[in-house]
Amino acid sequence: MAEITPVTFRWGIISTGKIAEAFVKDLLVDPKTRDVHDVVHKVASVGSRSVEKAQEFIDRVAGGDKSIKGFGSYEEDVDAIYIGTPHTYHYTNALDAIKAGKNVLCEKPVTCNAAELRSLIAAAKEHNVFFMEALWTRFQPLSLEVKRIAEEGSLGQPVLLHADLSGNFGIHNIPLTHRILDPTLGGGALLDLGPYPLFWAILALYENPANNLTAPTNISASMLNTPITPVDSSTIFNLTFSTSKLAAQASLSCSITLNALETGVTIRFERGNILISSPIYCPKKFKVQYIGENGSITKEETRIFEYVGGGWHFQADEVARCVRDNKKESALWGHDKSLLEMTVFDEVRRQGGYKFPDGVEKVLA
Numbered sequence: 290m291a292e293i294t295p296v297t298f299r300w301g302i303i304s305t306g307k308i309a310e311a312f313v314k315d316l317l318v319d320p321k322t323r324d325v326h327d328v329v330h331k332v333a334s335v336g337s338r339s340v341e342k343a344q345e346f347i348d349r350v351a352g353g354d355k356s357i358k359g360f361g362s363y364e365e366d367v368d369a370i371y372i373g374t375p376h377t378y379h380y381t382n383a384l385d386a387i388k389a390g391k392n393v394l395c396e397k398p399v400t401c402n403a404a405e406l407r408s409l410i411a412a413a414k415e416h417n418v419f420f421m422e423a424l425w426t427r428f429q430p431l432s433l434e435v436k437r438i439a440e441e442g443s444l445g446q447p448v449l450l451h452a453d454l455s456g457n458f459g460i461h462n463i464p465l466t467h468r469i470l471d472p473t474l475g476g477g478a479l480l481d482l483g484p485y486p487l488f489w490a491i492l493a494l495y496e497n498p499a500n501n502l503t504a505p506t507n508i509s510a511s512m513l514n515t516p517i518t519p520v521d522s523s524t525i526f527n528l529t530f531s532t533s534k535l536a537a538q539a540s541l542s543c544s545i546t547l548n549a550l551e552t553g554v555t556i557r558f559e560r561g562n563i564l565i566s567s568p569i570y571c572p573k574k575f576k577v578q579y580i581g582e583n584g585s586i587t588k589e590e591t592r593i594f595e596y597v598g599g600g601w602h603f604q605a606d607e608v609a610r611c612v613r614d615n616k617k618e619s620a621l622w623g624h625d626k627s628l629l630e631m632t633v634f635d636e637v638r639r640q641g642g643y644k645f646p647d648g649v650e651k652v653l654a
């Protein structure tokens with residue numbers, strides 16, 4: 290077989306925080322370890338509020354690679370910019386990058402509200418650039434296989450989906466300025482953890498061909514605040530999908546004070562179940578149960594997925610391929626799904642009474 294010459298994709302990184310480090314480490318993993326031969330990734334520059342921090346990040350995470358430029362600002366000459374700042378900075382950082390004609394991969398939640406996202410989508414169209422939320426779980430091989438099995442027919446239609454993402458942040462022992470507690474940084478469970486339970490509902494229900502990409506017909510929600518700051522410590526939200534061909538519901542929750550459950554997602558179909566192990570943002574294992582005529586389990590299969598790296602590189606491969614092919618959005622996690630996410634979150638916050646402090650939302654509906 291002829292050797293493919295891979296495209297070298299140059300990334301500019303904005304932020305020197307926790308997730309930026311995880312993403313950059315994955316960019317440095319040899320793509321061949323995950324059987325990817327058409328793209329390779331190169332970290333070209335790191336932007337921070339401080340040039341010293343940027344250099345310290347390059348030394349620590351990328352072995353001091355002299356070809357990587359460190360900037361005390363966010364201007365870079367690259368194929369795409371990855372944004373890993375706190376939620377409430379995504380809009381401004383992404384807009385600046387888009388206006389500079391850059392392709393953008395922006396961390397989840399892509400913005401604080403749907404109005405900000407609509408404004409970014411319009412800007413991306415105007416400047417003819419690729420734009421995607423970094424909903425990394427969508428691109429992992431396990432998710433692709435869950436989707437294939439869910440839609441292949443032998444389980445029947447999905448009826449009920451339960452998904453929870455909890456993570457104990459030790460909220461009594463972290464500063465009030467921590468991004469998870471600070472309302473000016475969009476703190477709380479919903480915006481930080483909520484994208485993942487919602488992602489599984491989008492994959493299994495919204496994307497189900499019988500739903501024909503129809504938005505939920507009902508959203509009901511309740512939020513519980515922390516005793517410390519006015520952000521949600523836990524939130525529950527339910528979605529109903531009802532079309533002529535699909536009648537299904539999702540019961541979703543997230544918490545910043547509890548540990549994760551062993552099984553984070555359960556998708557119940559007419560003739561079986563899919564049970565996905567935690568962590569639900571990069572699960573390595575799921576189980577499929579087939580149910581017979583009398584309601585008992587007739588067959589059970591466990592599937593395990595392993596790869597080198599943390600799982601963030603799959604979304605990087607998607608961005609590189611989309612940009613190479615001149616696509617402006619991903620077919621797997623396009624603008625419509627991020628917009629659905631932000632619309633659901635706006636409604637959950639409305640019902641739950643979570644208002645951001647004045648000035649946090651840069652665009653209002």
Ligand SMILES: NC(=O)C1=CN([C@@H]2O[C@H](COP(=O)(O)OP(=O)(O)OC[C@H]3O[C@@H](n4cnc5c(N)ncnc54)[C@H](OP(=O)(O)O)[C@@H]3O)[C@@H](O)[C@H]2O)C=CC1
Binds near residue numbers: 308309342373375570
């Ligand atoms: N996909 C995933 O698995 C994960 C995604 N995330 C998402 O990534 C984003 C960042 O999270 P995380 O990396 O944990 O956050 P961190 O606090 O670790 O890092 C955020 C970085 O943003 C920069 N920054 C710019 N302005 C501010 C500000 N006013 N306050 C604090 N930091 C600022 C800082 O870099 P500098 O000082 O260099 O400018 C800082 O290091 C969030 O939106 C979160 O939802 C988080 C964890 C996992």
Ligand SMILES: O=C1OC[C@@H](O)[C@H](O)[C@H]1O
Binds near residue numbers: 456481570
């Ligand atoms: O995206 C995320 O996934 C893992 C969580 O621990 C983190 O807080 C969140 O931002």
